[in-house]
Amino acid sequence: MQHRLFAKLAAQLGRQQASLEWKWMNDAIASDTSKNSLQDIVRRRCLGEPLQYILGTQPFGPLNLLVRPPVLIPRPETEHWVIKLSEAIRPTAQSPFSLLDIGTGSGCIPLLLCHLWPQGSVHTHGVDISPHAIRLANDNALLAGIPPPSDGDYLKRRNTFGTTPANFLAPTFPEEAMQIKPPFHIITSNPPYIPWKEFLELPRSVSEYEDPKALFGGPSGLEFYEAIARFVGRKDMMTSDGVVALEVGRGQAKAVEELIRTTGRVHHTEIWTDPWGIERTVIGRM
Numbered sequence: 642m643q644h645r646l647f648a649k650l651a652a653q654l655g656r657q658q659a660s661l662e663w664k665w666m667n668d669a670i671a672s673d674t675s676k677n678s679l680q681d682i683v684r685r686r687c688l689g690e691p692l693q694y695i696l697g698t699q700p701f702g703p704l705n706l707l708v709r710p711p712v713l714i715p716r717p718e719t720e721h722w723v724i725k726l727s728e729a730i731r732p733t734a735q736s737p738f739s740l741l742d743i744g745t746g747s748g749c750i751p752l753l754l755c756h757l758w759p760q761g762s763v764h765t766h767g768v769d770i771s772p773h774a775i776r777l778a779n780d781n782a783l784l785a786g787i788p789p790p791s792d793g794d795y796l797k798r799r800n801t802f803g804t805t806p807a808n809f810l811a812p813t814f815p816e817e818a819m820q821i822k823p824p825f826h827i828i829t830s831n832p833p834y835i836p837w838k839e840f841l842e843l844p845r846s847v848s849e850y851e852d853p854k855a856l857f858g859g860p861s862g863l864e865f866y867e868a869i870a871r872f873v874g875r876k877d878m879m880t881s882d883g884v885v886a887l888e889v890g891r892g893q894a895k896a897v898e899e900l901i902r903t904t905g906r907v908h909h910t911e912i913w914t915d916p917w918g919i920e921r922t923v924i925g926r927m
């Protein structure tokens with residue numbers, strides 16, 4: 642029975658990927674994190690459903706995040722640059738930072754930073770247009786033990802994570818989102834960046850399961866970076882020592898670097914590559 646199930650999976654995914662996923666499936670069943678039978682997991686996986694949606698979780702650094710369709714599954718390349726950012730910048734509880742995460746999805750970026758940075762050193766806020774994402778990010782904050790912001794005195798010594806459902810591209814942002822309180826020391830974002838024309842090149846596990854709003858960044862893929870550059874260029878949105886950290890798609894790094902430089906506020910830029918040698922993150926410092 643087990644042998645037949647594995648053969649079915651390997652026929653679909655190739656032997657190497659099937660071996661990896663077979664282990665994750667069995668680990669999830671053994672640790673009781675998945676209530677589904679192995680047979681059911683393999684059946685759904687062979688229909689193209691991402692394993693993370695079937696099992697309901699995805700490790701992200703030391704965190705184990707909940708994932709639910711159609712919210713984007715946090716990717717290893719994002720995990721890599723977020724850990725690198727946590728080492729490149731070290732906020733302290735003496736002068737805590739304020740961080741805005743645009744298009745927060747599962748909340749993976751601010752939650753990991755809250756987990757890695759010293760307690761009381763950062764207050765983070767995630768905005769997202771999707772109510773599914775906002776709910777999931779709040780559930781993940783609860784699971785990770787990161788409290789929402791409040792005036793409570795003890796929270797001043799804790800890292801916090803708040804969320805706001807809002808359309809970042811609306812001309813009324815951030816004025817109509819009352820909980821968003823600029824200026825920010827750090828802006829992070831892994832925005833939708835796939836150009837429309839690349840829709841047909843996406844694997845089925847992405848195009849049929851993940852929210853198109855999480856994927857497509859307008860005709861050129863750069864729509865959100867243009868809006869972020871306008872936001873950064875506005876008076877009073879960022880502190881004079883602010884940092885912008887933006888994940889980019891393949892081949893977009895130079896254009897995004899140029900966009901944030903033209904704000905006139907960003908004076909130093911860097912491009913970080915991911916573990917696969919692809920230019921993945923543009924860092925801008927004021």
Ligand SMILES: C[S@@+](CC[C@H](N)C(=O)[O-])C[C@H]1O[C@@H](n2cnc3c(N)ncnc32)[C@H](O)[C@@H]1O
Pocket residue numbers: 712713714715716719743744745746747748749750768769770771774807808809810811830831832833834852854855856
């Ligand atoms: C590529 S996903 C990134 C999610 C998460 N930050 C991550 O790295 O896994 C982009 C996110 O932007 C959100 N989004 C799309 N359009 C938006 C808009 N106009 N305003 C705010 N959020 C938006 C999507 O709902 C999605 O959660």
